[in-house]
Amino acid sequence: MSVKRAAHPELDIVVPCYNEESVLPALISCIQSLDLGVRLRVVFVDDGSTDGTHTLLTKACQEDARFACLSFSRNFGHQTAVTAGLQHAKGDIVAVIDADMQDPPELLSDFVDRWREGYDVVYGVRTQRQESWPLRMAYRLFYRALSLTADIDIPQDAGDFALMDKRVVDIINSMPEHNRFVRGLRRWAGFRQIGIPYARPRRLSGRSKYNVNRLARLAFDGLLSFSSAPLRVAAWLGSGAAVLGFCYLVYAITSFSLGGGAPEGWTSTIAVILLLGGVQLLVLGIVGEYLGRIFEEVKGRPQFVIRSKSGWLGQ
Numbered sequence: 001m002s003v004k005r006a007a008h009p010e011l012d013i014v015v016p017c018y019n020e021e022s023v024l025p026a027l028i029s030c031i032q033s034l035d036l037g038v039r040l041r042v043v044f045v046d047d048g049s050t051d052g053t054h055t056l057l058t059k060a061c062q063e064d065a066r067f068a069c070l071s072f073s074r075n076f077g078h079q080t081a082v083t084a085g086l087q088h089a090k091g092d093i094v095a096v097i098d099a100d101m102q103d104p105p106e107l108l109s110d111f112v113d114r115w116r117e118g119y120d121v122v123y124g125v126r127t128q129r130q131e132s133w134p135l136r137m138a139y140r141l142f143y144r145a146l147s148l149t150a151d152i153d154i155p156q157d158a159g160d161f162a163l164m165d166k167r168v169v170d171i172i173n174s175m176p177e178h179n180r181f182v183r184g185l186r187r188w189a190g191f192r193q194i195g196i197p198y199a200r201p202r203r204l205s206g207r208s209k210y211n212v213n214r215l216a217r218l219a220f221d222g223l224l225s226f227s228s229a230p231l232r233v234a235a236w237l238g239s240g241a242a243v244l245g246f247c248y249l250v251y252a253i254t255s256f257s258l259g260g261g262a263p264e265g266w267t268s269t270i271a272v273i274l275l276l277g278g279v280q281l282l283v284l285g286i287v288g289e290y291l292g293r294i295f296e297e298v299k300g301r302p303q304f305v306i307r308s309k310s311g312w313l314g315q
Contacts, residue, residue, distance in 0.1 A: 005116050009092035010039040011163075013108070014085030016078055017057065018047040020099040024056045030105050032064065036112050038093070041066045041312065045085045048075035061311030068311030076304045079180045082160055084304050086182075087173050088313060095163040096182070102200050103161040110196055111163035120191035123162035123183070125155065127197045154187050155195055162186060178296050178303055230290075234283040241279040248272060 044057045057069040097103045111122040171189040
């Protein structure tokens with residue numbers, strides 16, 4: 001099916017940044033050298049950086065009229081920074097790319113070509129990673145678990161690096177949830193989507209801002225936002241514990257009826273208590289995670305607070 005595209009579209013690139021002072025000069029130079037055949041603008045989102053990131057971005061906005069910067073009042077998180085950038089983007093197409101140069105900006109040319117062919121979402125698929133093997137294994141397990149449990153088909157090894165048509169961006173912006181997993185929202189929106197594989201290099205400089213805690217939180221957000229499987233697991237665990245308890249009761253009654261006496265000893269008693277207690281705490285923890293997310297939603301607080309705007313957004 002042919003899709004009519006704008007002859008001279010405008011592409012807005014959203015770049016979330018958190019303490020990226022060491023890589024920003026290279027990224028800015030790379031973006032400025034891009035020739036994508038479209039009108040180009042950039043929205044940098046300073047996610048409460050504590051280094052010289054804000055100063056560099058302010059200077060870049062002064063020197064290049066195509067650049068704009070949103071600065072948060074504090075660190076709200078990567079997914080929130082992406083969300084803010086999408087809400088302020090105004091182009092016919094919008095791309096999301098990390099500031100660490102692990103997502104090659106030159107690949108956006110292929111993304112634009114696929115968009116012209118009629119695809120509404122073009123996303124990068126990471127075929128190779130340069131992180132440590134424990135981190136690569138963690139990513140692999142997460143994506144496989146999400147693929148098996150999610151209520152929608154979320155592509156494996158696809159991050160936030162993507163290009164989207166404005167109508168897809170409008171749908172994502174209309175979603176009010178606070179615990180956001182943008183790549184899942186992007187898939188949920190539907191339309192024609194295609195992945196482009198690429199080898200993901202190491203960071204150009206500095207350290208990844210995604211520590212174990214942040215990665216675990218992102219994984220939980222993805223699993224709990226797009227799957228009810230944890231609740232089903234909790235139900236099965238509770239059922240399994242009940243069955244084991246019933247079997248043990250039958251065993252105790254049978255032993256007593258046959259004259260062997262009821263099972264005695266602290267070992268069996270403590271084992272049953274630990275089993276049932278562990279299952280109960282696990283189930284309560286899973287329910288608590290969902291309840292905590294409901295609590296965050298009903299408070300109705302804004303997703304982020306903007307300290308300042310510069311560049312074309314501040315005009």
